[in-house]
Amino acid sequence: MTGIDVEVAPELWQSLLALKDGVPVPPSSAAESRTWQLYAPLATGRPEGFVIAQLGQSLDGRIATASGDSRYINCPDGIRHLHRMRALVDAVVVGIGTVTTDDPQLTVREVEGRSPARIVIDPNFRLKPEARILADDGAPVLAIQGREGSRPGRVQPVMVAAQDGRLNPRDIIAALAARGYRRILLEGGAGTVSGFIAAAALDRLHVSVAPVIIGAGPIGCNLPPIDRLAQAIRPQTTIHRIGCDVLFDCVLERG
Numbered sequence: 001m002t003g004i005d006v007e008v009a010p011e012l013w014q015s016l017l018a019l020k021d022g023v024p025v026p027p028s029s030a031a032e033s034r035t036w037q038l039y040a041p042l043a044t045g046r047p048e049g050f051v052i053a054q055l056g057q058s059l060d061g062r063i064a065t066a067s068g069d070s071r072y073i074n075c076p077d078g079i080r081h082l083h084r085m086r087a088l089v090d091a092v093v094v095g096i097g098t099v100t101t102d103d104p105q106l107t108v109r110e111v112e113g114r115s116p117a118r119i120v121i122d123p124n125f126r127l128k129p130e131a132r133i134l135a136d137d138g139a140p141v142l143a144i145q146g147r148e149g150s151r152p153g154r155v156q157p158v159m160v161a162a163q164d165g166r167l168n169p170r171d172i173i174a175a176l177a178a179r180g181y182r183r184i185l186l187e188g189g190a191g192t193v194s195g196f197i198a199a200a201a202l203d204r205l206h207v208s209v210a211p212v213i214i215g216a217g218p219i220g221c222n223l224p225p226i227d228r229l230a231q232a233i234r235p236q237t238t239i240h241r242i243g244c245d246v247l248f249d250c251v252l253e254r255g
Contacts, residue, residue: 006240017112019044038249039084041204042088045182049173049183050203053185053206054188054207055188055190055206056073056245057073057220060215062216062217063188063189075244079110080110081242083110084113086115090184092116093185093187093192096121096124098187098188099120100126106133119142119144119176120143125149141156142156145160146161169199186202193205198223200253201254209248236250
C-alpha cells in the first residue's frame, strides 16, 4: 500500500502548535480533517493528563532484528509523524533499555516545534553520562527512580515508590503530572509500553505497521496471557495511511 491520508499543511500545523500553547483555534474545515482528529488530542491533553504510546513494527510484529537493529522499520513519513507527536507533548518517556540500546536523541528535528522534556525510567541507575538524551539543548532531563542514587549533574531525579520491586506506571504518570508534565508520549521500549498497557495506564496507542517482514526478533507488545478471546483488549481504532506505513490509532481506557 502506498500513499498518505494524513496531510499536514503549514497552516494546520501552526494551529496545532497554537492549540498546545492554549490558544483557541477557530472552528474550520481543519477541525473535521483526519489529520486534526489524529493530532488534536495530543495538543489539548486533559486536566488529569493524557498518555499516548507509540510502537513502530513490521508486518509480523517485530520492532527490531534478532541482533537489535531497528533503524528504520518505518518510512520517512512515519518518522515525521513521530516527531510531530514529540512536538505536541510536554514530555517523552522511554525505558533505560531503549537508551542503552538505541541511544536516541528524543528531540524534534523533522518538523517545527519545541523539543519536549526527556524522561528515562531508570530504577537501577544505568544511565551513562555520554547518553545523547543528556545533550544540553535547554530541554529538561528527568530520571524516574525508586531510591536515592548518583546521577549526571543535568538530570533531575523523580522519586516513585517501588511496589514489589517495580515502579507502577500510574505512579510514574502522577509524579510527572505533579511536575507539570501532563501530555506524555511513551516512546519505548517494548517492555515499557507493554507494562503501561497491562496497567491500563494509557489513553491512546499508536501502532505504525511497516510493509516489511523481519521473521525474527523482539515483538512490540507482550502482555500477561489470557484464556479467552473475550478477555482481549479491543480498542476503538481509526486507521490512517502515512507513506507506506499503516497507522492504527487506538483509544484505550486509562484505569
